[in-house]
Amino acid sequence: MFLIMKKLKRLARKEKRSTRNGATRRPNRRRDRDGNSSVRRRRHPKTELEAAIQRFVDLYDFAPIAYVSFDRAGRIEEANLVATELLGDPRDRLIGRPFAFYVGDLDLFLRHLLYCRTSQQQVETELELKPRKGERIPALLCSRPITSTTRNGALLYQTAIMDLTERKRAEQALRESSQRLQATYERAPIGIIESSPEGKYVGANEEFCRILGYPKEELLQRGIKNVTHKEDYSRDIKLHRQLVAGEIPFYEIEKRFVRKDGAVIWAQVLRSIVRDAEGTPLYTIGAVRDITEHKAAEEKLTWLAAYPRDNPDPVVEFDLETHAIYYANPAAFELFPDLQRLQLRHPFVVQVMQVAKPLLEGRTKAVHADIDVGKSCYAATAVRIPKTRRLRVYSSDISERKRAESALQESKRLLEVRVRERTHELAVANTELRNEIERRKGLEGEILAVSDREQQRLGQELHDGVCQHLTAVAFMARSVALRLKNHRVIDAADIDKIAQLVNQGATDMRNLSRALHRSDVDAPKLVGALQDLVDREIWRVPCRLEVKPSFQVEDDAVAAQLYRIAREAVINANKHAQAREIVVRLERSPGGMVLRVTDDGVGFSNGTELRQGLGFHIMNYRAQVMGGRLEIESPKRGGTRVSCYLPNKALQSRKKENADSGLPGKIANALAALI
Structure with missing residues (x-):
């Protein structure tokens, strides 16, 4: 298009020079029907087609995307303003220069050029551009074949150059975010398992595989039923179905797993569900903590009940009749110095009494609860001593574990927020890109419509006006020629009529020229x-x-x-x-x-x-x-x-x-x- 405009401007300058020298100047004085003389200014016609071409050139030059056109040898024939800025050279330096000078990987560009020669479809290639100044730029070349209107119909490849710098940065940030999420998932200190709504495992981290002793590929071929102890399966699957049905938001259960080597272990499972925007269940996610040692500790505490003084963990007994502390071992007094003074008003004792109600009512034999006292957290197990009105509580400090779990939950929440933000940004960018493409298609259609309409109008005006006058002149001229051939008298009125028709046709042509632009x-x-x-x-x-x-x-x-x-x-x-x-x-x-x-x-x-x-x-x-x-x-x-x-x-x-x-x-x- 740049070459077309240069040729049009050259023709315009030539016409002005010839007019200035008097070579093409015509008399601008004509007679009206009454014989009077009138002066009309001479005008230079400019067709709507030229205006349409100029508008198209403006769209090409000032498009926000870089455009170049190169021939079969890869030499640049056309380039818009954005392309000159991107490649770092002015247009006169780009035209005629091989595009390969601005490519970082020559093999990629040669392969792209080969595909352009052998394909009639759009060819796309990602490569690095090497501008004259500055760092290399990742870019996407989108080429399609066109026929040149300025080089005798030569084949060119019009190419849009998309700067992928921002997209590469976004992809890198997304990859880093995904890697952090994957690292958090894989390196978590507790087992994490993902299950389908039907109960089949679809994902697991390294800790969960280590707990059960299975390789990940083999574990994902199994489901909840295959690795759960048969005595605990019915209770677990019932809660899982309630979770999928939306009857409960999450559930927590202690159950036994069967390892690959046949060993039975105890684990604490906290499971929730992930749904899509319509509320359809996608998968459940569970946090699994091996509590085999915790269970062994409970049994040990039962054995140590006869010897509480030697127990390294706090042991406290409450007398339900006198509402006083019946016994506390040295570890309890060391951990809670004001226990003797506050008695049942101590925060630790108050919380234990609240969670021990099912135990006091005889609905269970033991109660497990996490008790918060100040900045510390304790895992407490309360049992009722048979044939007495006393309650014995065993506890252990789990503050570090709770802090680790809290940090893990916060990391997961932040990661989910970032993923949602990135997804929204990509959706907005895709919408804007589609709107921009549709707008450009509309502009191209309007340009073509203007050109077609003006061509049709010009043809109609020429056919209905000038062609009819010329036909009449030809008819009358043949009539005069026949009379001359037959040596007959020629009427002067016929000659005047021919001159009148010629003048009228010239007038129509001048009016049509003025109407163009x-x-x-x-x-x-x-x-x-x-x-x-x-x-x-x-x-x-x-x-x-x-x-x-x-x-x-x-x-x-x-x-x-x-x-x-x-x-x-x-x-x-x-x-x-x-x-x-x-x-x-x-x-x-x-x-x-x-x-x-x-x-x-x-x-x-x-x-x-x-x-x-x-x-x-x-x-x-x-x-x-x-x-x-x-x-x-x-x-x-x-x-x-x-x-x-x-x-x-x-x-x-x-x-x-x-x-x-x-x-x-x-x-x-x-x-x-x-x-």
Whole structure:
């Protein structure tokens, strides 16, 4: 596209030089029907196709993604602005240079180029770019074959270069987060097991495999039933089903496992469930702690009951009748110095009495509970001494274990929060990318529609106007030739008629050229350009202009946009309104200025379909560029009114921008025409 624009600009400069030298200047004076002479300015036609190409070039050049096109040998033929920034070289240095100079891995690029040659589909390759300055950049090349319009139909590969730096960083952060989660999972000091809702193991960490003595691959082939002691299975599976059904949020159980070597061990299992957003169970997760030694300690405590004095752990007996401490071994007094003074009011004793109610009521033989006293935590086991009213409590300090479990739970919670945040960010990024792709497809479609519509209109105008005049001239010329051949008298009126038809065809061609585009509209010439617009003979509906002689527009870009909006509205009214008259009105309003194009045609009942047309979108875009707004309405008396409102604030802003820019007048006009 860059080469196309260079060729168009070169032709334009050549035409200006030839006009300046007088080589192509034609008389601009012609006679009207009354014989009077009128002077009309010569105009340089600029087709809508050129404007569409310019808009496409702007989209290509200022796209937020780098684009390059290279030939079969890998030489760069086209590059947009983002590509020049990414590769670190100006466009004139990039064009004609092998793209391989900017690639870190030459083999990858050569393989990419080979795939481009042998495939008609889009080819994608990830590699590292080596810009002229700076560090290497991870990138994704997306190439597809196109036919060049400037190199005699040569095959090029248009390539989008996606900078993957941010994505690679996000992937690296996600990998590190996943690795931390996996390390926490695998190195946890307790066993962690994941089970399906049916009870089959689907995941396990190293500690759980060590507890049961199974390799992970073999353990995952088994389920809860295969490794649970048969006397404990029914109780465990019942709680598991209640958990899956949502009847309980979690459960804790002490049960026996059967190791691979046949040994029976005791374990404490705390199990919860993970569900999806709809509440469907995905899997259960359980924390398993080997309490075989704890159970052995309980049996040892039972044996040591006869010898409490030698017990290294606190042992306390309560007299339920006198509500006093009956006995406490030295370890208890060492651990709780104020036990003798506070008696049953001691925090440790108060909590034990609360959890021991089932034991006092005879519903169980022993009670296990974790008791918090200050910053310490104790695993307490309470038993009732047979044939007495005394309660004996054995305890051990488990503070370190509790702190480790709390830290593990907090790490798990933080990790889950981070995973949810990353998932949300990726979803938002994917949505934005899809929206951007759809918007670009829409812009490409509009550009093609503009080109097709203008080509069709040009063909129709040429066929209905100029071709008919030329056909009539040819017919009359053949008639005169036959008369000359037969030596018959030639009527001078026939020759005059031929000349009249030729002049009329030339007039139609000039009118058609003026209708294509007007590129010389600036602020002082706006009123004259609008008057020339409504006076054209090509309109089927009479047009007139209403504007005060003193009305002026100070900004050239605003004048150009107002003229194009008026021209589009007049064209639409001639095509669709079925009107008897079209009025173009330019006037001041309390808040600025307004351009109105009004017709007395059929109007419309619902503006939704009208606002979906390409013409409305073009006019609305031009109004927004100026800082104004566009309204289309159907008055009660009928017809259609197109109004472009431009506030004073927008006019002052554009005037200040032009003053600050410091650009010469011709350059400013060219930029305004591009908009």
